[in-house]
Amino acid sequence: MNRLLRSALVTVLFAAACGSPPPPPRRAVAAAAPAPKPMEEEVKEIAPTNIYVYSPIGKRDPFQNQVVTITGITHIEVKGRNKTPLEKWSLDQLKLSLTVTGTATPMAMVEDPEHRGWTVRLGDFIGQNGGKVTGIHRDEVIVTETITDHSTGRVYPQNVKLTVPVEKSEERDLRALQEGEQLGPARGEK
Numbered sequence: 270m271n272r273l274l275r276s277a278l279v280t281v282l283f284a285a286a287c288g289s290p291p292p293p294p295r296r297a298v299a300a301a302a303p304a305p306k307p308m309e310e311e312v313k314e315i316a317p318t319n320i321y322v323y324s325p326i327g328k329r330d331p332f333q334n335q336v337v338t339i340t341g342i343t344h345i346e347v348k349g350r351n352k353t354p355l356e357k358w359s360l361d362q363l364k365l366s367l368t369v370t371g372t373a374t375p376m377a378m379v380e381d382p383e384h385r386g387w388t389v390r391l392g393d394f395i396g397q398n399g400g401k402v403t404g405i406h407r408d409e410v411i412v413t414e415t416i417t418d419h420s421t422g423r424v425y426p427q428n429v430k431l432t433v434p435v436e437k438s439e440e441r442d443l444r445a446l447q448e449g450e451q452l453g454p455a456r457g458e459k
Contacts, residue, residue: 330422353394355379355387360396365410365431375405379431400429408433 355363358381366378366386377389389395393402395412404411410431415424435443 350394355381355389355393355395356397356399358382358397360398360400360412360414360429360431363395363431365433367433368405368408368410370405370407377402377405377410379410396429403428 362382364380366380368377369375374390379387379389379395381387389402389405389410391402391405394400395402396414398414398416400412400414402410403413412429412431414427414429416427417424
């Protein structure tokens with residue numbers, strides 16, 4: 270029995286030695302010191318230091334055309350160039366006679382009130398309001414004028430179309446073509 274007791278004791282000691290050690294004790298968390306409450310006198314609102322406010326006084330209008338200056342209510346004068354003969358008349362007085370398109374440099378023929386013909390190309394100035402030819406298409410010329418709003422002083426571009434006048438016989442033929450009627454001799458007729 271002695272032997273049995275010894276072997277049991279050795280087994281218990283050996284098992285106790287092979288086990289894992291107990292976990293270390295937990296650390297106690299130190300309580301945070303309460304922050305001192307600021308006094309009402311110390312509390313101030315934080316305001317932004319840089320506030321930018323735009324003032325247009327003494328600055329130029331960024332939307333105003335610097336090349337064009339108004340010389341009167343009826344027309345505009347452009348600095349740095351001489352007026353063309355077609356700038357003597359308003360666009361209402363000018364008559365578009367013909368256009369030549371399909372080339373690298375399209376052109377048009379404009380007739381003034383004195384029945385003189387003038388050739389016009391892209392970029393030419395025409396009319397009393399400083400209009401510039403911006404497009405030459407079949408049977409029409411587009412002129413871009415700058416119109417001034419006198420209440421606000423702003424300058425706005427405006428497109429004006431000059432079209433070739435159509436005679437009554439041509440108008441009848443064009444209307445017939447649009448409706449699908451064929452012009453010329455009918456089929457079977459010679």
